Amino acid sequence: MTLFRNFKSRGQSGRALALALAFVLTVLATLVVTLVLVRMFQHKQEERTPFVRLVEVDEMTTDPRPWGVNWPNQYDGWKSTAGDKFYGGSSAMPASKLEAHPWLKRLYAGYAFSIDYREARGHAY
Structure with a gap:
């Protein structure tokens, strides 16, 4: 009889361990799904306002300086193509x-x- 009781208690502790493991995995899966959904909604909000307009420009604006106010990284990259570099042109023809x-x-x-x-x-x- 004591032998049967030992097997029964071992089965219950194994079952409790399995339930605890299932609970932890469910919590982790819920956190991952929540994180993915939050990131998706953040990106959708960013799409609605892709940049802050500091200067109003349109397709007819040919002067690059106003464009550089709104997009400084691209403007700096564009300006760097005009310098005397090996691949950007050199002083000798x-x-x-x-x-x-x-x-x-x-x-x-x-x-x-x-x-x-x-x-x-x-x-x-």
Whole structure:
């Protein structure tokens, strides 16, 4: 009889451990789902106001300075393409690719490349 009682008490403690484990896993799953939903709602709110407009610009504004007030990181990146760097253009005029490859004049006919094509320059030009 005592042997049967020992097996019965072991079964109940195992069952209690399984219930506690299931409870902890349920709490963790609930926290993960809640975190994902909160992040989704935060991103939806960010989409509604993607940036704060400090200066009003439209498609017809060609001066880059007002755009730089609203988007300073992009403006600084754009300004850095105008400097004297190896890949951004240099102070010495590179050799013309049209002189080295005359067939490019025909390929680029009608474009500015057919008149002058040297090294790639930044967007500031």
